[in-house]
Amino acid sequence: xxxxxxxxxxxxxxxxxxxxxxxxxxxxxxxxxxxxxxxxxxxxxxxxxxxxxxxxxxxxxxxxxxxxxxxxxxxxxxxxxxxxxxxxxxxxxxxxxxxxxxxxxxxxxxxxxxxxxxxxxxxxxxxxxxxxxxxxxxxxxxxxxxxxxxxxxxxxxxxxxxxxxxxxxxxxxxxxxxxxxxxxxxxxxxxxxxxxxxxxxxxxxxxxxxxxxxxxxxxxxxxxxxxxxxxxxxxxxxxxxxxxxxxxxxxxxxxxxxxxxxxxxxxxxxxxxxxxxxxxxxxxxxxxxxxxxxxxxxxxxxxxxxxxxxxxxxxxxxxxxxxxxxxxxxxxxxxxxxxxxxxxxxxxxxxxxxxxxxxxxxxxxxxxxxxxxxxxxx
Numbered sequence: 001x002x003x004x005x006x007x008x009x010x011x012x013x014x015x016x017x018x019x020x021x022x023x024x025x026x027x028x029x030x031x032x033x034x035x036x037x038x039x040x041x042x043x044x045x046x047x048x049x050x051x052x053x054x055x056x057x058x059x060x061x062x063x064x065x066x067x068x069x070x071x072x073x074x075x076x077x078x079x080x081x082x083x084x085x086x087x088x089x090x091x092x093x094x095x096x097x098x099x100x101x102x103x104x105x106x107x108x109x110x111x112x113x114x115x116x117x118x119x120x121x122x123x124x125x126x127x128x129x130x131x132x133x134x135x136x137x138x139x140x141x142x143x144x145x146x147x148x149x150x151x152x153x154x155x156x157x158x159x160x161x162x163x164x165x166x167x168x169x170x171x172x173x174x175x176x177x178x179x180x181x182x183x184x185x186x187x188x189x190x191x192x193x194x195x196x197x198x199x200x201x202x203x204x205x206x207x208x209x210x211x212x213x214x215x216x217x218x219x220x221x222x223x224x225x226x227x228x229x230x231x232x233x234x235x236x237x238x239x240x241x242x243x244x245x246x247x248x249x250x251x252x253x254x255x256x257x258x259x260x261x262x263x264x265x266x267x268x269x270x271x272x273x274x275x276x277x278x279x280x281x282x283x284x285x286x287x288x289x290x291x292x293x294x295x296x297x298x299x300x301x302x303x304x305x306x307x308x309x310x311x312x313x314x315x316x317x318x319x320x321x322x323x324x325x326x327x328x329x330x331x332x333x334x335x336x337x338x339x340x341x342x343x344x345x346x347x348x349x350x351x352x353x354x355x356x357x358x359x360x361x362x363x364x365x366x367x368x369x370x371x372x373x374x375x376x377x378x
Contacts (some may be wrong), residue, residue: 019049019059031066036078039070043081050088057093064089064099071108076117083112083123090130097134105131106144113149118158125153125164132171141168142178147185154190162194163204170207173214183215188224192231200241209238209249216253222260225253232272239277248289251281255292258299266300275300 019027023045030042046063049056063085070082086105089096105127112124128146131137146168153165169187172178191208198205212235215221225231238250254274257265274296281293 018053019056024059027060028063031063031070036073036075039066040078040081043067043070043078043085046085047081047088050085050091054092057089057091057096060089061093061096061099064096065103068100068103068105068108071105071112076120079108079112080119080123083109083120083127087123087127087130090127094134097131098136101131101134101137101140106141106146110144110146110149113146113153118161121153121157122161122164125150125157125161125168128168129164129171132168135174138172138175138178142172142175142181147172147178147181151182151185151187151190154187154194159197163198166191166194166204166208166211170211173211179214180218182211183218183220186224188212188215188221188231189228192225192228192234195234195238196230200238200246201243205238206243206245206249209242209246209253213249213253213256216256219260222257222265225257226265226268232268236269236272236274236277239274239281244286244289247277247281248286248292251278251285251289251292251296255296255299258296262299269296270300 027042027045027049030038031046033039033042042063046060046067050060067082067086067089071079071086073079073082086100090100109124109127112120113128115121115124128141128150132141150165150169150172153161154169157165169182173182191212195205195208195212198208212221212225216225225235232254235250235253238246239254242250254269258269278293278297278300281289282297283290285293
């Protein structure tokens with residue numbers, strides 16, 4: 001579940017509105033009543049009223065402790081009502097995120113994350129994703145023992161649970177110690193399986209690729225990726241089919257590998273057919289992607305160094321050098337074709353840029369007699 005979107009199960013709720021003093025009092029009395037039926041109804045009302053309203057999230061923040069207490073009720077329906085209400089209270093509200101953890105929500109959420117109840121497991125994964133967006137919570141969540149369970153969900157959970165687990169792990173990885181904890185649990189095989197099955201251009205693929213790039217910065221991460229069947233190939237496929245951020249992360253991962261041990265990883269990257277995707281990035285990628293792709297192409301040729309600092313190699317020279325060493329006519333032919341296409345695209349883009357500049361610089365609205373001559377005066 002993307003942070004900022006409605007929690008699971010809210011799509012059929014009535015629209016929210018401002019909470020009147022009487023309604024607020026009634027909800028708080030219900031959630032604190034100790035009567036499961038009244039508590040569940042109050043939780044449903046909180047979920048509805050906080051679906052999109054930041055004002056209501058603030059007004060109903062006092063409901064956090066009794067909702068957290070409901071997570072320990074032992075009844076699945078009561079727990080589901082409470083967790084969905086807490087999810088909506090936490091979205092885009094830093095204080096509520098922190099107060100939910102401080103109220104003791106992590107312990108029951110860990111139980112749900114390891115539950116055989118698929119709904120509770122999905123809601124728990126979504127909760128860890130949302131709560132881990134808070135910097136204050138990251139260390140607390142990792143200390144609770146959530147990371148091994150999130151990786152377990154990544155291996156065995158439903159697709160939605162995997163999506164939210166990836167997002168939670170990505171959030172937690174922003175703290176270096178957490179990144180090392182994640183790496184030690186060998187998540188890369190499960191991440192590769194996730195990338196093979198998810199939509200390559202999705203937000204979840206972006207988060208997975210970002211986490212993968214971070215893990216590849218460690219030797220253990222690089223070894224795990226190359227040991228996994230189809231691991232490097234999956235990164236290359238993201239390079240070709242992913243969204244712009246995903247492609248940037250994938251080329252970053254490949255570049256890190258090649259820079260760490262060029263002799264070890266060069267052949268593997270070439271074997272998996274990375275050249276066409278790299279060529280495309282040099283022309284159509286973000287500035288960062290273009291720079292990384294160009295640098296990686298330099299490393300993939302025979303010599304990773306420029307022949308002359310005064311006359312640096314062109315992209316054609318770099319790629320021609322690589323293509324001459326590629327085994328297999330089909331891959332070499334594909335790379336040559338891609339190079340020709342990329343050069344053509346680059347030329348067309350340059351021509352359009354010149355045409356736009358000419359249109360901007362030419363004062364067409366002036367009569368011919370009033371236009372300044374394009375020939376310099378003597």
